[in-house]
Amino acid sequence: MDRNDRMWQMISAVKSTVTDPAWTASYKELLRQPVNPCISDGARELLELLYSVQGKRMLTGQHEYLEAPNNYSGQIYDKTGKRPMLKGFEFGGISGQNEALLAEQRDKIVTAAKAWHDAGGIVTATYHQVYPGTALEWPNVKRKTTPDEFDQILTPGTVLHTAFLAAIDEVAVYLKQLRDYKVPVLWRPYHEMNGDWFWWGDKTNFNALWELMYQRYTRYHGLNNLLWVWSANANNEWTKPARDYYVGHNRADALGFDIYDNAYYYSNYDELLYLAEGKIISVTENGQLPDMTRTSLRQFKLSWFMTWGSYLTDKNTDAVIQTVYNHPFALNRGDSFTPVVVPPASAADGILGNYYFGQNFNTLKVTKVVPTVNFNWTSSTTINSWNMTVRWTGFVQGVHDEEYTFYVQSSDGVRLWIDNILIIDDWTVHGTLEVSGTAVLAAGKQHRIKLEYFNNQDTLANVKLSWESASTVKEVIPQTQLYSV
Structure with missing residues (x-):
């Protein structure tokens, strides 16, 4: 445990007992600091940008698949004349490709991410990692994993641990290319951990997996261009409570919920506010696009949304896409950061x-x-x-x-x-x-x-x-x- 972690441990132990306003203000300021004290200048500037916009505008975002990193963001431009602020990229091989093809696809991801950054956009990335040592196929991401198997992944010297490190080290090669090009990345690994559909999901010691990657990437690989985004599934009947899987303020720069089936409920928003205590919160994945007027008035702390791949057109009409991307609360690539005031949709009635x-x-x-x-x-x-x-x-x-x-x-x-x-x-x-x-x-x-x-x-x-x-x-x-x- 380093000095920064010991500090957070002491703060967590006493924060509920301290009522001094000056201490509270200092605590809120501490929450805004990057979790990696060796963060790059570009990543620090990105985090500061997110805080400066928080509550004033919502950044638009679109995920692209590994095989075609420039598809849906182009469709958005064709439909709206706007480009999303965030583009999401995938580093996990899940479609049965061999290692050579995967390397070629990841090279294209790096090229596309550099171009997006150069054009003024923000890069976010996720990693659907297959179960260590298995073929690059989607069923191996959704593989059921016993607690004993999961423990082996976390335990140095085991076959599974060695295979796990080899896989994440391969991804680090490409993240280093973005680091060297000075591209900050909103890094979002092992998402939806409060569900049981991925091999890392519904594990009581999930935090140890996050810690393993965090230490490997920051200390061993020096990936100081990463901002760490904890991304749970929105609470519903198929999940455990998201708060039970939160990795802590010293390991998450931003928090988010993946929201599908229009589950933009106030209960989910309240849960994020409660967990974050003022940190950045967002819709890290979505199917249906958010209602921007309601978001601007009543869920305005959400910093961005990111529509998942083909759900852009599968779940949203062209009219809805145009309405969202042309809404004054939406912050697209190339827009000014001027705050806006959106008139209420209904009259004040009491x-x-x-x-x-x-x-x-x-x-x-x-x-x-x-x-x-x-x-x-x-x-x-x-x-x-x-x-x-x-x-x-x-x-x-x-x-x-x-x-x-x-x-x-x-x-x-x-x-x-x-x-x-x-x-x-x-x-x-x-x-x-x-x-x-x-x-x-x-x-x-x-x-x-x-x-x-x-x-x-x-x-x-x-x-x-x-x-x-x-x-x-x-x-x-x-x-x-x-x-x-």
Whole structure:
């Protein structure tokens, strides 16, 4: 374990207990540093570029197959007059080719990646590695692997370990060519590890495989042009929880989910936000293209998408492709980096309230959209009972790029979440009092909000949700900044 790793180990051990704002700010700044302290200037500049654009624009991307590295990006230009910012390349041989043909194909990948870089594009790459020592065929990528076999791959001196190193060393030859040409690469190995369809998937010691490649590539091969992208499958019924396979902040420069079947759910976005803590997040693979208006307003921290090969046209119409690539939030190759503000697709209508009988959300009685949360019930409540819990949900739109203080004045308990982060937690019985918490909002962006309240009084119930910031006087959050859906 080197000095950098020991530092991260100590930080991880204490971060949940530290509340000092200066320490928190330093921690967030540390998160933005490259995981490889010997990173090349070009890779560092690319990471800084991603952070400078984060939340302001979404980089477009398209994957190309090993056999034809200039196919779909050309189709995008023919359909839209735009070129994706990112081009994805494949280094794994999976179609039964011999070693000579694979070497020729990888040479073409290097040539195409250099040209893309020279033209102002960003290069990302993945590696569908066959099971060590087997033929270059797709079934050997999807081979079922026992825990004992996986352990042998990780264990020096075994046949499988030797075969594994030989395979990744071959890929390193081509990555070195990109390094020497000063091409930074968003390197995305062993993706979708939280599923069981690849030989490296659903392994409790997956992190050891990542560590093995990381050490081999950074320490042994000196591949300092790589930014390391951890890429899980979006959580669904066929996967284990992605967070169980996260390799840690000292081994991932960026995090992403592979999203298919239009699974652009807020739960997946929230999971990435939770895991990343401010690091770069993205859609590392997709079938259907994202809804750029919704993304720009409500999932705006996603830094890029990358459509997978033929899914560009298999899963998307020409009209959809044109809409996405010509959307003001999309950042294509050759575009300026000017931030944009995308108008909301719907009018600000307030916040959705679900009103329950009982103090534990027992029986739903009323559901309605209210313009603001500013209630003082004196004769009766919305459900005609003082024994009541309420859950208000929706989106709050920032007016300024600032830290906001949120205030909740209430009789009895309240809890408030912003972007799925609990910032107020006062679930106690008391008379009317005010509690507060803070969250950073982005101007023109819609952040998820959830407020819960319970009342234990016999003839009194009140709750009021307010905010203030350096540029906003304290006020009840107005309807103009609240969206129910």
